[in-house]
Amino acid sequence: MANSENGGRGTLVTVGYNALALGIFILLWAALSWISESLFLPTPWTVLQAFLDLATYGDVEGINIWMHIFRSTLRIFAGFLAACVLGIPLGILMGLYPRVYDSTKSIVEPVRFIPPVAWIPLVIVLLVGFSRYAFIIWLGAFFPIFIGTLLAVKQVNPVHIDVPRSFGAKRMYIIRKIVIPSTLPDIFTAMRVGMGIGWDCIMAAEMIGGENEGLGVMILKYAELIRIEEIIVGMLVIGAIGFFINEIFIFIERRVFKWKEAVAID
Amino acid sequence: MDQELIDAQITMKFDDMTVLEDLQFKVHRNEFLVLVGPTGCGKTTLARLLGGLLKPTRGHVNIGGEQVNPKIHNISFVFQEPSCIPWRTLWDDIYMGLEIKGVDPKTSEARTREVIKLVGLDGFEAYFPKQISGGMKQRVAIARAYATKPDFLLMDEPFGHLDAQTRYLMQIEIMKIWESEKKTVAYITNNIEEAVYLATRIIVLSRLPASIKAEHHIRLARPRNLTSPDFLKLRKEIAQQCEIVE
Numbered sequence: 001m002a003n004s005e006n007g008g009r010g011t012l013v014t015v016g017y018n019a020l021a022l023g024i025f026i027l028l029w030a031a032l033s034w035i036s037e038s039l040f041l042p043t044p045w046t047v048l049q050a051f052l053d054l055a056t057y058g059d060v061e062g063i064n065i066w067m068h069i070f071r072s073t074l075r076i077f078a079g080f081l082a083a084c085v086l087g088i089p090l091g092i093l094m095g096l097y098p099r100v101y102d103s104t105k106s107i108v109e110p111v112r113f114i115p116p117v118a119w120i121p122l123v124i125v126l127l128v129g130f131s132r133y134a135f136i137i138w139l140g141a142f143f144p145i146f147i148g149t150l151l152a153v154k155q156v157n158p159v160h161i162d163v164p165r166s167f168g169a170k171r172m173y174i175i176r177k178i179v180i181p182s183t184l185p186d187i188f189t190a191m192r193v194g195m196g197i198g199w200d201c202i203m204a205a206e207m208i209g210g211e212n213e214g215l216g217v218m219i220l221k222y223a224e225l226i227r228i229e230e231i232i233v234g235m236l237v238i239g240a241i242g243f244f245i246n247e248i249f250i251f252i253e254r255r256v257f258k259w260k261e262a263v264a265i266d
Numbered sequence: 267m268d269q270e271l272i273d274a275q276i277t278m279k280f281d282d283m284t285v286l287e288d289l290q291f292k293v294h295r296n297e298f299l300v301l302v303g304p305t306g307c308g309k310t311t312l313a314r315l316l317g318g319l320l321k322p323t324r325g326h327v328n329i330g331g332e333q334v335n336p337k338i339h340n341i342s343f344v345f346q347e348p349s350c351i352p353w354r355t356l357w358d359d360i361y362m363g364l365e366i367k368g369v370d371p372k373t374s375e376a377r378t379r380e381v382i383k384l385v386g387l388d389g390f391e392a393y394f395p396k397q398i399s400g401g402m403k404q405r406v407a408i409a410r411a412y413a414t415k416p417d418f419l420l421m422d423e424p425f426g427h428l429d430a431q432t433r434y435l436m437q438i439e440i441m442k443i444w445e446s447e448k449k450t451v452a453y454i455t456n457n458i459e460e461a462v463y464l465a466t467r468i469i470v471l472s473r474l475p476a477s478i479k480a481e482h483h484i485r486l487a488r489p490r491n492l493t494s495p496d497f498l499k500l501r502k503e504i505a506q507q508c509e510i511v512e
Binding site for chain 2: 166168169173178257
């Protein structure tokens with residue numbers, strides 16, 4: 001109990017230092033733009049104003065920034081979810097039965113090395129609307145999740161499997177009680193990587209995809225108008241969402257994998 | 267009293283390498299049999315064969331006349347490597363065998379409490395393996411093995427990873443546990459002192475391919491004195507048979 005109290009204070013100190021660092025960063029940015037007086041280096045305040053304008057009046061086409069955020073996030077989550085639903089079970093299956101992976105390697109591996117962005121032209125031809133983006137994100141997130149899971153299954157400590165086996169446990173028991181819990185931390189890491197790649201993909205897909213909603217398109221609209229403030233707003237919003245999602249992952253990991261964080265007494 | 271439980275007759279080959287060559291022995295009920303042999307003589311392979319985790323190339327391991335199978339027979343295994351399950355608390359870890367055997371929860375809980383007490387881990391039920399010492403982890407493995415009241419308990423160098431002092435304390439401990447709850451034990455080790463301290467009978471194994479070099483019935487009174495002349499004499503004799511010059 002004493003530990004969690006300590007941890008609480010530790011978190012507060014970390015938050016404090018981060019606020020300080022952020023403050024210094026904004027000050028330096030402000031100073032730099034103020035000294036340079038360049039049109040291409042807007043001050044933090046004009047960027048903030050641009051954000052508020054985008055949130056109240058919308059962009060050049062009258063589309064609110066919240067709508068852009070909503071569209072991008074929805075696409076990401078759809079593709080990401082599909083990637084998890086397919087990648088995790090498939091990774092576990094192929095990890096448990098290396099035969100399956102070995103005999104399909106000639107399909108899996110080359111496909112893995114085709115960058116999701118290279119799929120965009122084909123996808124634009126074959127798919128429409130929402131499914132375009134979901135597919136590209138699925139493609140980007142699927143492989144890190146699938147490969148991460150597969151490798152994690154291969155690294156399960158053999159003695160952890162021998163223990164239930166020595167008591168005569170059935171295969172399903174070993175999968176449920178040993179393989180899955182033991183690979184879960186690595187699967188989580190793989191999911192985080194997949195989520196990051198999903199964001200890479202959505203930006204590219206939205207910039208090429210030709211619809212008028214989504215953060216990627218929003219940035220592109222203002223690039224064409226050479227409006228630096230709004231471009232920076234778009235980028236910062238993406239960064240902030242990514243950071244937020246990553247923190248959620250970390251929060252869940254701390255809760256679920258308490259056994260990993262535990263402090264030794266000797 | 268001299269009823270036999272295990273009848274082993276094993277030849278084991280991995281590819282071209284013969285690890286065990288027509289090894290024949292029996293394990294009697296309630297005896298503490300120690301199989302001692304030099305490092306790398308296939309002791310772990312032998313343990314896995316006895317526990318039904320491996321099948322012999324030729325021959326058989328029978329328990330009560332049937333081929334050994336952990337799905338059917340009540341066997342427990344204490345592994346050489348630290349084998350605590352990292353995401354399970356001590357309680358859940360020790361409970362595992364009972365869970366697999368499908369023992370009803372009420373009996374399982376009572377039994378888990380009993381063995382935790384037996385190995386002296388009461389108060390640590392909610393701890394994770396990461397939080398406890400190496401000696402405690404091996405106690406967990408012993409408690410887990412004892413929990414299912416096995417007909418046959420296999421221990422494969424269970425204290426091999428511990429420092430000398432902890433190891434000695436654990437030997438005293440395992441004897442206490444065994445004396446309070448007699449089980450048929452096959453204990454595998456390369457440590458001769460440990461063998462003479464624990465065994466009711468010792469089988470000395472040769473180098474690869476392993477075969478039986480000698481057999482000793484140990485009739486020294488317990489608790490055994492590591493420095494008594496009888497103890498030292500036996501120890502020396504076995505060391506010579508093991509081709510370890512002392």
